[in-house]
Amino acid sequence: xxxxxxxxxxxxxxxxxxxxxxxxxxxxxxxxxxxxxxxxxxxxxxxxxxxxxxxxxxxxxxxxxxxxxxxxxxxxxxxxxxxxxxxxxxxxxxxxxxxxxxxxxxxxxxxxxxxxxxxxxxxxxxxxxxxxxxxxxxxxxxxxxxxxxxxxxxxxxxxxxxxxxxxxxxxxxxxxx
Numbered sequence: 686x687x688x689x690x691x692x693x694x695x696x697x698x699x700x701x702x703x704x705x706x707x708x709x710x711x712x713x714x715x716x717x718x719x720x721x722x723x724x725x726x727x728x729x730x731x732x733x734x735x736x737x738x739x740x741x742x743x744x745x746x747x748x749x750x751x752x753x754x755x756x757x758x759x760x761x762x763x764x765x766x767x768x769x770x771x772x773x774x775x776x777x778x779x780x781x782x783x784x785x786x787x788x789x790x791x792x793x794x795x796x797x798x799x800x801x802x803x804x805x806x807x808x809x810x811x812x813x814x815x816x817x818x819x820x821x822x823x824x825x826x827x828x829x830x831x832x833x834x835x836x837x838x839x840x841x842x843x844x845x846x847x848x849x850x851x852x853x854x855x856x857x858x859x860x861x862x
Contacts, residue, residue, distance in 0.1 A: 688785050690735075690793040690809050692801045693727050694828060695816040701825030702798050707739055711820050718848035722816055732756060733790040735781065735804075738764050740797030741772065758784065760800055778803055802830050810857050813838070819849030 695712050696702050703709050716722075734752045736744070738761035744751055750771065757772045760781055766774040775781035785793065795804045804810040815828070837858040844852050 688733075688790045688793050689811050690795050690804055691727070691731070691812040691814070692795045692804070692810060693724060693814045693816075694796065694801065695818055696828050697818055697820050697822045697825070699821050699823065700827050700829065701822045702828050703826040704822060705825055707743060707826065709743070711822060712818055715818055715820065715848065715850075719816070719818075719850040720847035722846060722850075722852060723814075727814070728755075728794070731792045731794040733758060733785065733788075733793045735760060735785075735793055735795045735800060737761065737797035737800040740800065755794075756788070756790070760803070778807060782809070798826050798828055798830070801828065805829075805836055805857070806832065808859055813855045813857060814852065815855075816846070816850055816852045 694702060695716070697711060704711065733756045735758045738759060741757075741759045741761075741764070752771075758781055759772050759774050760778065761774055762776050764774050768774070773784065775784065795801055795810060801810065801813075837860065838855040839858055841854040841856060843854075846852055
């Protein structure tokens with residue numbers, strides 16, 4: 686594998702990335718007060734974005750396409766491959782990895798809970814940046830799901846942002862790698 690995959694995502698303090706209906710209003714109403722999160726610098730360092738269907742559909746609701754100038758790949762078993770000229774749809778993780786490798790992708794932004802979970806369990810995720818919002822949702826779409834084994838992380842740094850947000854950076858330790 687020649688690419689480096691990273692996740693840069695926000696969660697509630699109790700670990701949810703969205704409400705049960707997919708809404709992120711709890712984040713968008715607070716995020717402007719967080720100050721500089723490093724997201725723009727992060728985005729400038731990546732060449733490819735990998736999304737799941739739900740995250741792709743959420744991106745369609747934004748006023749501007751947030752991935753302009755990036756190669757966008759969507760991992761979905763149900764999305765119509767001809768739905769959007771800005772994206773390539775992949776039915777399986779193997780097909781996606783083959784395309785990423787063939788294209789020479791260097792640094793990948795992996796976004797969406799299921800996609801991040803898939804990359805983690807497949808040993809494809811290299812780094813994880815989690816920005817925690819000062820809110821408890823109680824229920825929703827969790828960032829992490831069940832695992833078949835522990836995934837060890839190295840904590841690199843935690844910083845305090847404005848308005849009670851915190852941000853932690855981790856490197857995923859690939860056992861046996």
